[in-house]
Each structure stands twice: as structure tokens, then as C-alpha cells.
Amino acid sequence: MQYHDHGFRPGDPELSAPAPGRPHPAELPECVDVLVVGCGPAGLTLAAYLAGFPEISTRIVERRAGPMEKGQADGISCRSMEMFNAFGFADTVKRQGYQVNETVFWKADAEKPDHIVRTGRVDDVEEGISEMPHMILNQARVHDMYLTVMEKSASRLMPDYGLELVDVTVDSADQDYPATVTLKHADEQPVGAKNDALASAREETITIRAKYVVGCDGARSQVRHAMGLELKGDSANQVWGVMDVLAVTDFPDIRCKTLIQASGGGNIIIIPREGGYLLRFYVELGSLKAGERLARDEVTVDRLINAVQRTFRPYNFSVKEVAWWSVYEIGQRLTDKFDDTDDSSSGSPRIFIAGDACHTHSPKAGQGMNVSMGDAFNLAWKVVSVLTGRSDESLLKTYSEERQGVAQALIDFDREWSRIISERADAEPAGAQETPRFQRYFIEHGRTTAGLSVIYEPSRLTGKKTWQSLAAGFSIGERFHSAPVVRLADAKPMQLGETVGTDARWKLYAFAPAADLTSEASAIGELCDYLGSDPQSPIRRHTRPGEDIDAVIDVRAVFQQATRNLDLAAMPLFLKPKKGPLGLIDYEKIFCSDQRSGKDIFDLRNVDRQQGCLVLVRPDQHVAHVLPLDARDELSAFFAGILLPAHGDEGEPAVRAMATGT
Ligand SMILES: Cc1cc2nc3c(=O)[nH]c(=O)nc-3n(C[C@H](O)[C@H](O)[C@H](O)COP(=O)(O)OP(=O)(O)OC[C@H]3O[C@@H](n4cnc5c(N)ncnc54)[C@H](O)[C@@H]3O)c2cc1C
Numbered sequence: 274m275q276y277h278d279h280g281f282r283p284g285d286p287e288l289s290a291p292a293p294g295r296p297h298p299a300e301l302p303e304c305v306d307v308l309v310v311g312c313g314p315a316g317l318t319l320a321a322y323l324a325g326f327p328e329i330s331t332r333i334v335e336r337r338a339g340p341m342e343k344g345q346a347d348g349i350s351c352r353s354m355e356m357f358n359a360f361g362f363a364d365t366v367k368r369q370g371y372q373v374n375e376t377v378f379w380k381a382d383a384e385k386p387d388h389i390v391r392t393g394r395v396d397d398v399e400e401g402i403s404e405m406p407h408m409i410l411n412q413a414r415v416h417d418m419y420l421t422v423m424e425k426s427a428s429r430l431m432p433d434y435g436l437e438l439v440d441v442t443v444d445s446a447d448q449d450y451p452a453t454v455t456l457k458h459a460d461e462q463p464v465g466a467k468n469d470a471l472a473s474a475r476e477e478t479i480t481i482r483a484k485y486v487v488g489c490d491g492a493r494s495q496v497r498h499a500m501g502l503e504l505k506g507d508s509a510n511q512v513w514g515v516m517d518v519l520a521v522t523d524f525p526d527i528r529c530k531t532l533i534q535a536s537g538g539g540n541i542i543i544i545p546r547e548g549g550y551l552l553r554f555y556v557e558l559g560s561l562k563a564g565e566r567l568a569r570d571e572v573t574v575d576r577l578i579n580a581v582q583r584t585f586r587p588y589n590f591s592v593k594e595v596a597w598w599s600v601y602e603i604g605q606r607l608t609d610k611f612d613d614t615d616d617s618s619s620g621s622p623r624i625f626i627a628g629d630a631c632h633t634h635s636p637k638a639g640q641g642m643n644v645s646m647g648d649a650f651n652l653a654w655k656v657v658s659v660l661t662g663r664s665d666e667s668l669l670k671t672y673s674e675e676r677q678g679v680a681q682a683l684i685d686f687d688r689e690w691s692r693i694i695s696e697r698a699d700a701e702p703a704g705a706q707e708t709p710r711f712q713r714y715f716i717e718h719g720r721t722t723a724g725l726s727v728i729y730e731p732s733r734l735t736g737k738k739t740w741q742s743l744a745a746g747f748s749i750g751e752r753f754h755s756a757p758v759v760r761l762a763d764a765k766p767m768q769l770g771e772t773v774g775t776d777a778r779w780k781l782y783a784f785a786p787a788a789d790l791t792s793e794a795s796a797i798g799e800l801c802d803y804l805g806s807d808p809q810s811p812i813r814r815h816t817r818p819g820e821d822i823d824a825v826i827d828v829r830a831v832f833q834q835a836t837r838n839l840d841l842a843a844m845p846l847f848l849k850p851k852k853g854p855l856g857l858i859d860y861e862k863i864f865c866s867d868q869r870s871g872k873d874i875f876d877l878r879n880v881d882r883q884q885g886c887l888v889l890v891r892p893d894q895h896v897a898h899v900l901p902l903d904a905r906d907e908l909s910a911f912f913a914g915i916l917l918p919a920h921g922d923e924g925e926p927a928v929r930a931m932a933t934g935t
Pocket of ligand 1: 313315601635639642
């Protein structure tokens with residue numbers, strides 16, 4: 274990470290200096306820019322991102338009395354880990370969590386149907402599809418990491434616990450704060466908050482006005498209800514018993530993710546948990562009919578334990594401690610849109626919903642928490658771009674346009690996967706292949722469960738595939754598939770994807786042609802010249818006077834040569850920009866292929882070695898475009914469709930942007 278750019282600061286570099294007026298007062302203000310409702314994975318992803326922008330006033334309200342402590346989801350896909358890396362806590366999750374390496378399949382033994390046999394063992398994640406592993410860690414720990422990001426940010430953002438949204442309305446005539454939110458004190462109150470004054474205040478409602486309201490308030494979302502939207506889909510809920518236990522067993526695959534298709538139904542999923550001992554069991558309890566309510570008294574933890582003992586035969590299973598258990602009723606459902614715009618109006622959205630508020634999944638594919646965080650990651654940079662004046666409000670419409678389709682595709686997958694996994698062990702037609710269907714389907718859809726199947730269609734944010742062949746491995750619309758590189762200035766081996774943070778900036782990676790050795794007439798030299806000096810350059814057009822050169826679009830160059838064959842001193846000054854109030858040189862813009870490891874990014878991602886290319890990456894890590902190095906007009910036009918001009922006089926240089934290195 275880079276720091277000291279504003280002068281030397283002792284202490285923890287991850288603790289930002291508080292912005293003026295922070296931490297904010299305990300009382301809610303009358304107006305805020307963004308009100309986030311709900312401290313689940315979606316709400317916390319959004320709030321943690323917004324916390325990095327203290328110029329945006331954000332509050333997050335939660336009806337619970339305090340942070341979550343246990344339970345709920347635990348699967349963290351490779352894609353979510355890539356996102357956590359941008360937030361800076363992927364390493365902590367790796368250290369604390371359980372890494373899923375193999376998935377094992379068992380089913381009822383055809384010869385002895387009350388016993389189970391192993392039918393296969395596969396890599397959980399296909400080799401090379403992500404630099405990040407599939408992890409298991411309690412949702413509560415993930416929440417804690419987001420809360421730490423918020424606490425350490427310049428905003429010093431903290432949730433307002435014990436507050437419940439009752440209603441939200443929009444007055445579109447109000448240009449400043451069109452959304453009015455009504456809150457009440459929830460039944461549960463934060464520790465220490467119970468006093469006489471609060472007791473009377475609990476009868477009162479609180480009103481707060483906001484520019485934007487984001488309902489991350491879960492499957493029973495009140496925000497969704499206020500928008501007049503409904504979750505559509507399954508009329509019936511599937512019912513799963515879930516338990517986190519410490520147990521002793523002779524089942525040989527107990528420390529691997531295991532799917533068991535028992536005879537007569539009653540499937541079981543085993544998820545080994547963090548810490549080396551804890552285990553999660555999902556026990557399928559069947560489906561409810563439409564409108565039917567679960568008789569919760571009938572489901573006990575003993576019933577779940579008995580179901581595991583029955584299914585585990587011939588193996589033993591003895592529970593020593595139950596850490597948490599629950600009955601989880603869920604159907605695959607989705608709303609038609611994720612914002613409050615009306616197709617017939619040209620108005621901008623004011624209210625959004627994200628996560629379980631707009632789509633619900635079965636726990637079988639482990640999508641719920643991951644897709645919810647993905648929604649918020651898509652929305653966060655757009656809200657920041659609009660509220661910081663970089664983009665106009667129409668950008669916000671792309672959130673629902675992009676994410677509703679993603680959720681639909683995942684629900685279709687989840688539905689099919691649920692159907693296959695719930696088949697009776699003896700349900701496959703005679704003569705079927707030896708590998709059971711649930712095992713085949715799991716292997717075929719590995720990219721989906723890893724969270725890597727999301728593709729944004731061509732739009733103003735995602736280019737067409739005209740020049741895709743210049744870098745076939747950076748597929749337009751998909752998330753940027755990182756690869757190893759070595760930083761030129763200090764020969765540090767690293768992942769190129771590590772350069773993307775949670776700062777709402779665009780990345781422009783310039784891959785140099787083979788012959789390029791940085792002479793002034795080289796393709797990279799000419800590109801740098803254009804980006805730094807031409808009035809049509811997107812950097813000149815969209816960077817404000819006085820801002821650092823990379824404040825909006827961060828350009829990084831990747832060369833084919835090894836570090837020792839390149840001369841940092843000969844590199845274009847544009848790639849060694851002077852930044853910050855002290856005009857310090859940023860040495861982290863230039864990378865080389867990693868020739869020591871043999872994992873050359875040009876080979877791994879099929880980058881055209883003769884021509885090189887530009888790979889443009891959105892702030893949410895998705896590839897926006899692939900262009901030839903000299904596609905000046907296309908590059909400029911692409912950004913003009915998203916970013917506003919930074920100043921009236923297009924010829925005015927972005928002051929610090931032009932300052933050069935030694
Ligand atoms: C009881 C339960 C058990 C689950 N078990 C599993 C599991 O075993 N495996 C799995 O994969 N997934 C499980 N899930 C689903 C998974 O946790 C969700 O998919 C994921 O948490 C979705 O994140 P979210 O942020 O959209 O919503 P949530 O995590 O549901 O967060 C919503 C938050 O909003 C708050 N809230 C709700 N209404 C209001 C209001 N009016 N005002 C203020 N705050 C409000 C809630 O208290 C909550 O903190 C479970 C969910 C629940 C609720």
C-alpha cells in the first residue's frame with residue numbers, strides 16, 4: 274500500500290486521519306447524502322466503500338442492537354475474495370478462514386442403501402481461474418472486517434444500531450434531498466442506550482432526508498415494500514436445518530466440503546469451518562407448500578443430529594457442542610428491478626435495493642452473501658461518481674440494468690442445482706454415466722459457484738468485442754482476471770489486480786508491444802504523450818485542476834521485458850508522476866512480465882505481443898474495454914460517455930498532472 278504521500282505520518286498506515294467533524298455526532302442529522310438500511314453483507318460493503326469518501330455524508334442504520342455474532346452464511350467465493358482484496362482484508366480472511374480445496378461426493382451405496390459410499394473427489398476451484406481461494410468464514414467475522422474498514426476510514430463511519438426503517442417516500446420536486454425516511458427505535462437497543470429519555474423517545478419516530486436511500490434490509494425488506502416491489506418466483510420455500518457443531522466422527526472426509534445424496538432424500542452438505550474443528554451441516558428438511566408455515570417446534574437440533582447420524586452410516590457421529598443452529602426457509606425469488614425508476618420516466622433513481630432485499634437463493638450454491646456483496650460493489654462506485662460530480666445521475670440507472678440480470682442468471686443456476694442435488698440417490702435413469710449427475714453439474718458450473726460467471730452486456734460502461742482478440746484473456750464484461758507481474762522500480766512480484774482499490778477510480782492498463790523499449794517514438798511513449806498533453810485526452814478532460822494525475826483514471830504500463838532489461842530512468846515521465854502536496858514521485862505505475870515464475874501475463878491472458886493493447890478496467894474490477902494502443906478517439910469517446918468534463922475550458926491542463934519526475 275502507498276502512504277506518506279501527504280507528508281510523514283507515524284502510526285498505523287491503515288488508520289486514516291479523520292476528516293473534519295468526524296467521528297460524526299451520535300444524533301442523526303436532518304439530511305444525509307446516502308442512507309444505507311441494514312448491516313448485512315450488502316449494507317456493510319456499500320457503507321465501507323462510501324466511508325472512503327468523507328465528502329459524502331453517509332449513515333447506516335440497523336435494527337439490531339449491535340454487530341452480528343454468529344450464524345447465517347459462511348461461503349466466500351473467489352470473486353468475493355478478489356473484492357475483499359480491494360478492501361484490504363483478503364489476507365485476514367485467508368488466515369482466519371477455512372480454505373475449500375476439494376469437494377467430495379457421497380451417495381447411498383447401491384448394494385447397501387442404508388450406507389453411504391464416496392463417488393468422487395474433485396478440485397473445488399478449477400486451477401488458475403482466480404488468484405484467490407474459495408474460503409469459509411462466519412458472516413459475522415466478515416461484518417467485523419467491514420466495520421474495521423469503516424472505523425479506520427477518514428469518515429470514521431459507525432452504524433446507528435437499534436433503528437428500524439418504517440417507511441420511505443420520494444418527493445421528486447425536491448432537488449436536494451428528495452427521499453424522506455421514517456425510522457423508529459427498534460425493540461432491541463444497543464447496550465447502555467436504555468435510559469428513561471430513550472424509553473419515551475422509543476414512542477417517537479425519527480425523520481431523516483436523503484439524496485439516496487439503499488435498502489440492504491434483507492429478504493423481508495421494508496424498503497422494497499415501500500417501493501411497491503415484490504419478490505417473485507417460487508411459491509414454496511425449501512427448508513434447511515443448519516447447525517454449527519464441534520463433533521467427533523470417523524467419517525473420513527470430515528475436513529472436506531462434502532455433498533451427500535442419501536437414499537430416500539434428506540441430503541446433507543458438510544462445510545468444514547474455520548479454526549480446524551468446527552463443522553457446519555446443512556440438512557435438507559423438504560419443501561413447504563405455498564402459504565404453508567413451518568411448524569418450528571417440530572424442528573429441533575436433536576432432529577438435525579439424528580438425521581446426520583442416520584445418513585452417516587456406517588460412520589459414527591457424536592456432537593460435543595452446538596455452537597449455533599437454525600432453520601432456514603428460503604425460496605428462489607427476485608424483484609423486477611432494483612431501483613425506484615419508472616420505465617416511462619426519465620428521472621433518476623432515488624431508492625435502491627440490494628442483496629436479499631431483491632433476490633433470495635437457496636444455501637446450496639452458497640450465493641446469498643456473495644451476490645449481495647456484488648450488488649453493493651457495483652452500486653458503490655456509481656454513487657460515489659455521481660455524488661463527487663464526476664458523472665451525471667444517469668449512471669445510477671445502470672445498477673439495476675446490470676445487476677437484475679446477474680441475479681436472474683444466478684437464480685436460474687441455483688434452481689437447477691437445487692433440483693439436481695435434491696434428487697434421490699437412486700433417481701438417475703438406468704444406464705446413466707458412472708459419475709453421478711450432481712457431481713457432473715458441480716464440475717461444469719465451477720465458474721458460477723466461484724462467482725466468476727458474471728458478464729456485463731455491452732453498454733455505455735462496457736465496450737463491444739471489436740478488439741477483444743488483442744487480449745483474449747481479459748474478456749470484456751467479465752471481472753478483470755489478474756495475473757502475476759513484477760513492479761519495475763523495486764522488483765516486487767505481485768498480482769496486477771492488486772492495483773485496484775475501493776477508490777472509484779478507473780484503471781487503464783497499457784500492455785507494451787514486444788519492441789517497445791520506451792523511446793520517445795515508442796507506442797507507450799506516444800500514448801503517454803497523448804494522455805498527458807492532448808486536450809482530447811480523457812485524463813486532461815476529466816481530471817480537475819490541482820488533482821493528482823491519477824485521481825480519476827489511473828494508467829499503468831506492463832512491459833514484456835524482465836525488470837533488469839528495462840531502465841526506469843528512461844521511462845516516460847507520465848509514468849513517474851509527481852503527486853500530492855509535496856510533489857513526490859509515484860514509482861508504482863510500471864510493471865514487467867514475471868519471467869522468474871514462468872507465469873508471463875502476456876501468455877496467460879493472450880495479450881498480443883506484437884501490437885500490445887489497452888485494457889480498461891472499471892472501478893468494480895470488471896473489464897470495460899480492450900482497445901488498440903493508438904485508439905485515441907475511441908478511448909476519449911468511451912470516457913466522455915461516462916465522466917463529465919472536469920472544467921469548462923477543455924484546454925486547461927490538470928495542474929499537478931503535468932508535473933513530471935526527475
Ligand atoms: C436467519 C438466516 C439464516 C441464514 N442462513 C444462511 C445459511 O445458512 N447459508 C447461507 O448461504 N445463507 C444464509 N442466509 C442468507 C444470507 O445470510 C444472506 O443471503 C445474506 O446475509 C444477504 O445479505 P444482505 O445484506 O442482503 O441481507 P441480510 O444479511 O439479511 O441483512 C439485512 C440486515 O438488515 C437489517 N434490517 C432488516 N430490516 C430492517 C429495517 N426495517 N430497518 C433497519 N434494519 C433492518 C437486518 O437486521 C439485517 O442485519 C441466512 C439468512 C438469515 C436471515
